[in-house]
Amino acid sequence: MKLQIILADDHQMFRQALRAMLEKEPDIEIVAEAADGNELLKLAAEIPVDLVCMDIGMPNMNGIEATRRLLALRPDVKVIGLSAFHDRDFVLDLMKAGASGYVTKTEAGDELLRAIQAARVNRKYLCSDVADIVTGALINNPEDKPDSVRLGSRERQVLQLVAEGMTSVQIAANLHVSPSTVEVHRRNIMRKLDLHNVAELTKYAIRNGLTTS
Numbered sequence: 001m002k003l004q005i006i007l008a009d010d011h012q013m014f015r016q017a018l019r020a021m022l023e024k025e026p027d028i029e030i031v032a033e034a035a036d037g038n039e040l041l042k043l044a045a046e047i048p049v050d051l052v053c054m055d056i057g058m059p060n061m062n063g064i065e066a067t068r069r070l071l072a073l074r075p076d077v078k079v080i081g082l083s084a085f086h087d088r089d090f091v092l093d094l095m096k097a098g099a100s101g102y103v104t105k106t107e108a109g110d111e112l113l114r115a116i117q118a119a120r121v122n123r124k125y126l127c128s129d130v131a132d133i134v135t136g137a138l139i140n141n142p143e144d145k146p147d148s149v150r151l152g153s154r155e156r157q158v159l160q161l162v163a164e165g166m167t168s169v170q171i172a173a174n175l176h177v178s179p180s181t182v183e184v185h186r187r188n189i190m191r192k193l194d195l196h197n198v199a200e201l202t203k204y205a206i207r208n209g210l211t212t213s
Contacts, residue, residue, distance in 0.1 A: 002029040003120060004048055008040045008066065009033075009055035009082065018053060018108065025113065037061030037069070044074050051119060053112070054099070056083040056090055057210065060174070062160050064090070064153060067097040078119040082108060086130045087208065093153055101125035151189060156210060158185040162198060163205035 005028060007015045015033050022028050031047055034040035036058045043049070052070065056063040067079045081094040081102040091102050101115035104127055111127040118125035151159065154175075161171045168186065172179040195201050 002027055003116070004029050004031045004050045005116075006030075006032045006034060006040060006043060006049050006052045008035075008037070008052055008058065008063070010035050010058045011055075014055075014105070018112075021109065021112075022053075028116070037063070037066030040066055041069055041073065044070055044077065049074070049077055051078040051080065051100075051116060054079050054081050056081055056085070056094065059164055060161075062157065062210065064093045064097050065157050067094060067099050068153075071098040080112065080115045080119060080125075082112075085208075089150065089156075091126070091130050093156070095124070097153075101127075102130055103127040104129045151192060155185050155189050155192075158182060159189050159201060159205050160210045162186065162189075163202040163210065 005022065007018055007022075007030060009015050009018070012035075019030050019033070023030055031049060032043045034043055038061055040052065040054075044052070052067075054063045054067055058066065061069075063081060063083075067081070070077060070079065079094075079097075079099040079101075081090075081099045082105055083090055083102070084105045086104050094102055100119035100122075101124060103112045103115050103125075107127045107129055115125040115127065157175060158171060161174060166174065168179045168182040171182045175182070189201065190196060193201075193204060195204060
């Protein structure tokens with residue numbers, strides 16, 4: 001029986017390249033493509049799917065939050081994270097959200113196929129680019145270091161949406177919280193990062209792969 005896969009990535013050319021590679025596998029069928037987290041959730045509610053190849057830096061709803069919401073809706077679905085980045089926080093946040101694997105886009109060939117096959121038998125898989133990073137994080141917990149800056153998952157969502165130009169009211173509607181809660185997150189983000197305006201927040205978000213804006 002073929003594994004039914006949705007490709008979720010805001011870059012159409014990358015989706016096309018991924019589709020062309022995966023469709024060569026006799027036991028894989030690409031059933032849909034999504035350009036952002038909202039579109040993915042809509043598709044997952046309407047069509048059969050076994051696994052999602054999930055970009056981390058999608059607009060409107062990043063891959064980490066999309067993974068969390070998808071698995072709340074469809075706990076049977078497996079998620080393999082894809083990213084141009086191998087930042088420790090991205091890897092750990094995605095795995096905590098319930099993903100089965102994480103592969104950098106530079107390794108999205110044989111490594112991705114290995115990750116898919118591992119997920120198929122309920123095993124976790126990290127590509128070689130990030131395995132050492134996760135091992136190091138487990139040995140040397142960054143949260144034990146007073147100088148370490150670590151945003152919570154909700155703060156990272158708010159930062160992404162601020163960087164994409166949304167107002168606090170729009171962010172509140174997107175995340176189903178109150179505007180005052182968004183303002184609290186925004187102040188906390190700026191304090192933690194020692195940043196003072198939207199331009200600086202946007203530069204930080206782009207530099208750290210939270211948005212492609």
